[in-house]
Amino acid sequence: MTAPTPRHKRATIFDVAAEAGVSRGTVSRVLNGEPYVSAAAREAIEAAIAKVGYVRNTAARNLATQSSGAIALIVHEPDSVFIDDPNIGAILLGANAALSAADYQLVSLLIDDDRDSQRVTGYLGGGFVDGAIIVSAREGDPISQAIADLRLPAVMIGRPDNQSQLPWVGIDNRGAARRITERLVATGRRRVGMIAAGLDRDSGRDRLAGFRDALGASFDDTLVSRQPFYTYAAGVAGMAELLRAAPDIDGVFAASDAVAAGALEALRGAGRRVPADIGVVGFDDSTWALRAQPALSTVRQPAGQLGARAAELVLDQVRSGGRPADGALLATEVVWRDSA
Amino acid sequence: MTAPTPRHKRATIFDVAAEAGVSRGTVSRVLNGEPYVSAAAREAIEAAIAKVGYVRNTAARNLATQSSGAIALIVHEPDSVFIDDPNIGAILLGANAALSAADYQLVSLLIDDDRDSQRVTGYLGGGFVDGAIIVSAREGDPISQAIADLRLPAVMIGRPDNQSQLPWVGIDNRGAARRITERLVATGRRRVGMIAAGLDRDSGRDRLAGFRDALGASFDDTLVSRQPFYTYAAGVAGMAELLRAAPDIDGVFAASDAVAAGALEALRGAGRRVPADIGVVGFDDSTWALRAQPALSTVRQPAGQLGARAAELVLDQVRSGGRPADGALLATEVVWRDSA
DNA sequence: TTGTAAGCGTTATCAT
């Protein structure tokens, strides 16, 4: 057992005031950049602050102001997916940049199991944050419910389920899926299938719907493989399934780039050439797209902007005390490379 | 402008006390699971809590207890690297699991620029967290300095620079690099080079040192390409450089899997077969390793355990008030696949 | 322009 390092007693406003020979009120004013402080006082206080090494105690400040300068980013994913998904990283960065510009602190909270879920709920209710951004909520998510109960300003990324009244920002998954499928068909493919994934959330369902939109009457449900997650493994399995169901398949829309990469692997194993024998397209324009051989044609998702926009929307609510009417739908872009 | 939703005034201990007909002190005791409360009082209070919908105000609690049940995980990376690096995700998950088990809340703080750095420093000093885990600190990092000044319990992941006295956990980069290089040489390669990266941090330097250890007298500095980051692009550039400097090269140790994947790409472009003409090995056993064609032989890094171990070490400090003597070195494992 | 003092919601010490 080591001797406990004596934790330095932190300087308070009181110490600063004493050092500068003014009252605590004046110190507070300087700290908050308020007007009506004499230059002399301000200087003395700034010197004192530096001298005693003062840093504000945010807990106390929060208690007094009934607010913290922080916004939560709640990520709710099964571990494996979280590690693989580059969009989450980009969203994080985008949100961080936007909040940082407004001098807010982003704190990301990870939900991995029920226990986490409970703790996070407590955290949110504890005055630690002024608002929240929720990534990839599932239907009937207890967190979304808790946030509604707390009346905490929040926005979701990705369209939430109907019950929830939270504003959201997202992309038009359905339209984008339709557009890229149409483009795939336009390259002359006759038997095009889809490896669908994440059907328990809006993005998954909408991408499938868009695929269906594009095919219209020629849609054939035996040509769609349904997989639980947006993973490489799902792509391998899905493609194998499709190859079995329809050996003459010549086009595939994979629900994400990771899935498409897996499909490529399965195709390679089956000896099919891409794009000569079969065209494949993905979704996300993640790092997978460029890593793949051949590089994937895909839909570019503005993940960074998604995060930034979400951040702005929470901030709006925080500042106005109200809820904005609606979320925003951000534009996507089809990027065409070598896989189709 | 929407009509501001009236933010429900939250119930306090006071309300609960009134409702239950007891004093605030007793309520507090129940909340903290302390002994010496009558069953009757406890029941009345629990009922009251449910009835008025009470949730603890953590800011107030922190102020009173001088502690928060939270630990920060500080990630300090340039954006692009952050998105690409699967180790960070795994570390996050490992730390979260360990903290969660101890009923601590993990909050991750991202540092993207100087402004972030400043804000995070304030956050840490503000009583928001009881301790911190720092990922990938660079030499002369202002955050590490701030943490030392604050005497905040902390541990770094990855060996820090000498000045810092913080405990750390890491892997034996040097030993692992030596082992995998030896193994590469054992496959019969005669001219083996290295694409080094991240030489501004310990991991990068140690991997190079290990490479050198393995080669001993036959080490040839013209066969090492030095790249700034652990990226795919670095691999492409580094391999091209090596091919130019030594056309007869037949083995390469890439400083990370991402770098190795880039090297594979360059090799493909140059018409060299892997592993027939040249063997390549990576480091990390990240998702890159399995995505690559052929799959990479590499060093498995126990990223999740790294996070978990770090979390335990901070918690130790938080609870004891002291600093543990030393950090831990976690074991790595060479995994041999098809690329060499 | 500055000082004073009353909160903010909990915990913790002392009596009782």
Add this chain to the structure above:
DNA sequence: ATGATAACGCTTACAA
């Protein structure tokens, strides 16, 4: 076993 009451460190009217 429970009730008062003084911290905790800061903000913010209100006075001066």
